[in-house]
Amino acid sequence: GQQLNQSPQSMFIQEGEDVSMNCTSSSIFNTWLWYKQDPGEGPVLLIALYKAGELTSNGRLTAQFGITRKDSFLNISASIPSDVGIYFCAGKETSGSRLTFGEGTQLTVNP
Amino acid sequence: DGGITQSPKYLFRKEGQNVTLSCEQNLNHDAMYWYRQDPGQGLRLIYYSQIVNDFQKGDIAEGYSVSREKKESFPLTVTSAQKNPTAFYLCASSRCRVGQPQHFGDGTRLSIL
Numbered sequence: 001g002q003q004l005n006q007s008p009q010s011m012f013i014q015e016g017e018d019v020s021m022n023c024t025s026s027s028i029f030n031t032w033l034w035y036k037q038d039p040g041e042g043p044v045l046l047i048a049l050y051k052a053g054e055l056t057s058n059g060r061l062t063a064q065f066g067i068t069r070k071d072s073f074l075n076i077s078a079s080i081p082s083d084v085g086i087y088f089c090a091g092k093e094t095s096g097s098r099l100t101f102g103e104g105t106q107l108t109v110n111p
Numbered sequence: 112d113g114g115i116t117q118s119p120k121y122l123f124r125k126e127g128q129n130v131t132l133s134c135e136q137n138l139n140h141d142a143m144y145w146y147r148q149d150p151g152q153g154l155r156l157i158y159y160s161q162i163v164n165d166f167q168k169g170d171i172a173e174g175y176s177v178s179r180e181k182k183e184s185f186p187l188t189v190t191s192a193q194k195n196p197t198a199f200y201l202c203a204s205s206r207c208r209v210g211q212p213q214h215f216g217d218g219t220r221l222s223i224l
Contacts, residue, residue, distance in 0.1 A: 033212055040217075040220075042117075042201050042215030042216050042217045042218050043215050044215070045212055045213075048212050088154070096210070097210050098210060099213060101153050102153060103152060
């Protein structure tokens, strides 16, 4: 099936730094979603994107639907310790029906 | 509050034993899903259901079975045919149809004794 390449796999940053991660696909998507998973819990939807070029914010988080429709980016500004967790991208192909998930970015924030 | 409830949180299985994981949602969502999560491997789809009394295999359905007798409930049975069942299992649901944003439960961690 469709594969999503999510990078980086892990990040170690200092509190207060900005963070950027991305997902790319080999085909065109019409939906991009970003989730966060805390240890031992289920993923929680952070941001949903539906149009090429769309830029959406949720507090300190900003995500963009790439104009090529094959990628998406998530930025976190001024990181804090509670940002620690695994961030997943997910997307749906224009020609498909199911969501595909990336393998996640493990974020560690040092106080 | 509306949401998805998975139970139990932790489950232990003996070799050769079937176990059933519960998933209930009160979001009035039509579609429900089961995922398996292993360390460093993201989420892999086991089964999904778009409507009551209908379900489809995902990418790793072997050794698992499901039923969808009620809209609110989508239990997953891990059978003895699943040779490596130790994992974190996540249930999700979405409105209307597959491909919509999914909302997740808090998971069940299954371990083999």
